[in-house]
Amino acid sequence: MTILLDCQNIGKKYDNSDFELKKISFQGEAGEIIGLIGQNGAGKTTLFNLISNLTPRDSGEIFYCGEPVGTSFYRNDIGYLSDQFSLYSFLTIKENLDFVIKVRHLAISREEIDDLLSDFNLLDAKYKAINQLSKGMKQKFNFIISILHRPRVLLLDEPFDGLDPQQIRAMQEWIRRLAAEGTCILLSSHILDFIDQLCHRILFIKKGQLAQVISQVDGKTKKDLELLFNDEVSN
Numbered sequence: 001m002t003i004l005l006d007c008q009n010i011g012k013k014y015d016n017s018d019f020e021l022k023k024i025s026f027q028g029e030a031g032e033i034i035g036l037i038g039q040n041g042a043g044k045t046t047l048f049n050l051i052s053n054l055t056p057r058d059s060g061e062i063f064y065c066g067e068p069v070g071t072s073f074y075r076n077d078i079g080y081l082s083d084q085f086s087l088y089s090f091l092t093i094k095e096n097l098d099f100v101i102k103v104r105h106l107a108i109s110r111e112e113i114d115d116l117l118s119d120f121n122l123l124d125a126k127y128k129a130i131n132q133l134s135k136g137m138k139q140k141f142n143f144i145i146s147i148l149h150r151p152r153v154l155l156l157d158e159p160f161d162g163l164d165p166q167q168i169r170a171m172q173e174w175i176r177r178l179a180a181e182g183t184c185i186l187l188s189s190h191i192l193d194f195i196d197q198l199c200h201r202i203l204f205i206k207k208g209q210l211a212q213v214i215s216q217v218d219g220k221t222k223k224d225l226e227l228l229f230n231d232e233v234s235n
């Protein structure tokens with residue numbers, strides 16, 4: 001068992017909001033897929049933003065391979081599919097990929113890129129500008145960008161948003177493949193089916209707190225998750 005990610009008591013209070021993420025602690029192993037569930041506004045995206053340092057945390061520590069995270073972690077070891085698109089929308093898919101490959105000094109061949117695009121039915125759109133893509137196409141492109149440097153910790157905030165069933169399967173296959181290669185994946189989804197199918201462990205966030213941790217070995221079914229979710233939400 002190799003612990004890649006270790007979050008200890010991480011917390012955040014926004015200045016202009018009553019919401020507070022309260023001392024969340026968990027560890028993520030190499031090859032583990034961890035699901036993050038909770039109602040709207042529970043704090044899932046906030047947790048992703050704190051781990052990726054997009055938002056500075058108020059308290060707690062984050063360790064990667066036993067060391068406090070720093071520039072090298074944020075630059076090389078983490079990938080984040082967030083709802084905020086951050087590349088050049090007026091450039092094409094190819095131009096954006098070329099840019100990322102260059103600045104990250106990635107040794108990745110044209111064939112590998114084309115295979116990746118083809119897995120997500122994006123090969124024919126290679127010369128299209130990002131702002132000409134559909135929502136689902138943008139989501140798939142964002143996923144490709146988040147995994148291009150093969151991060152060992154991958155954060156996926158609602159990765160299946162806007163995807164058709166065939167493309168959901170393609171992304172699920174990629175998620176399983178990356179986990180099999182040793183990536184620790186943290187993913188949020190409101191679709192409990194996806195969480196149930198993919199995740200080894202599930203973190204249930206309620207009003208900014210880690211309310212429950214469910215392991216695959218607990219033998220919980222999707223129905224149990226729904227019951228838990230409905231019960232927690234109504235309380």
Ligand SMILES: Nc1ncnc2c1ncn2[C@@H]1O[C@H](COP(=O)(O)OP(=O)(O)OP(=O)(O)O)[C@@H](O)[C@H]1O
Nearest residue numbers: 014016017019038039040041042043044045046047
């Ligand atoms: N930058 C911010 N400034 C102030 N409040 C914020 C900010 N970002 C998020 N919040 C608040 O923090 C709370 C948690 O939001 P967050 O986006 O983390 O929830 P979530 O679990 O990801 O929700 P959803 O399932 O709807 O995506 C919400 O009440 C939200 O309004």
